[in-house]
Amino acid sequence: MRAIAELLIPQLEFLNEEGAQAEVWALSRIFLDTLVKETGQKVKAIFPDAGAAALLKYQWTDAGFKCASLSDRKPVDVEDEVVVMVIPDHQMVESVERIASQLSDDPIRPLVMWNPRLVSGDVGVGFNVRNLRRNFLSTFTTVYSMRPLPTGAIFRQYPGKWKVFYDDPNRPNRYLLARELVSRPDATDIEIIFGGGDEQSEEAPSLMNNVMGVFSSMSRFMKVISK
Incomplete structure (x- = not known):
């Protein structure tokens, strides 16, 4: 409600x-x-x-x-x-x-x-x-959330879990699922997932790399939203 x-x-x-x-x-x-x-x-x-x-x-x-x-x-x-x-x-x-x-x-x-x-x-x-x-x-329950990141995005659509994606290095404008979480990921979670501090995210790029990529990521999401 x-x-x-x-x-x-x-x-x-x-x-x-x-x-x-x-x-x-x-x-x-x-x-x-x-x-x-x-x-x-x-x-x-x-x-x-x-x-x-x-x-x-x-x-x-x-x-x-x-x-x-x-x-x-x-x-x-x-x-x-x-x-x-x-x-x-x-x-x-x-x-x-x-x-x-x-x-x-x-x-x-x-x-x-x-x-x-x-x-x-x-x-x-x-x-x-x-x-x-x-x-x-x-x-309140967050039923829909989308947040672009420099090299990926955080997404949630109720009743699904919170999902963290990163850019697919082999397919431009595509994303790979890095992790699903029950609660909203905080800064520490993001650092672990993107920083390679967790064995499940070894292929994920460093959050500090290609910071300027945030602009292209936002642009892609804005195009999706406007369709």
Whole structure:
């Protein structure tokens, strides 16, 4: 009932750059349209601010879902069957928690966060606050995740395991499965898998080699997403 779908692509991290937000909204539209088509339910998309919600309502007149913003007096209505929060950040965590609590009441409805940024590394954010945010995030299941790496990628599609891939040295633009894990791989896991510190990944290239390859890897994934 609480899910996270994420595309951890650097292009989606810098929303202040020219054209970046338009690309993010376009990708979110693909996700929202697919969700409506696959579930057949009434989907409500909640965007970070009223300006973005108003603009997208104007542009997406043919959308099969409704748009709202966190600043709306009542962003969630009784008739909403699935709620998707698009890129909620750490400044909105209280509003997100309030909506999550509301959706947990009768009738219980699913809440999906698309590319959430609820955990901030800002120095001004206290340890207790960060812990509260992480505890809140722990109530969600990551149902889809894709993260390009310099020489591969991390991928998860629920209910499958987390998978770490590396570039196939013999077949350009192809990948080999390096490892499957029950939980999200952390930096240590990645270092072991790509650094050759584990016997099961002897053929995997070093993570520190060909760092510039990250750009071509991202490009390939973006092409796949846009198809």
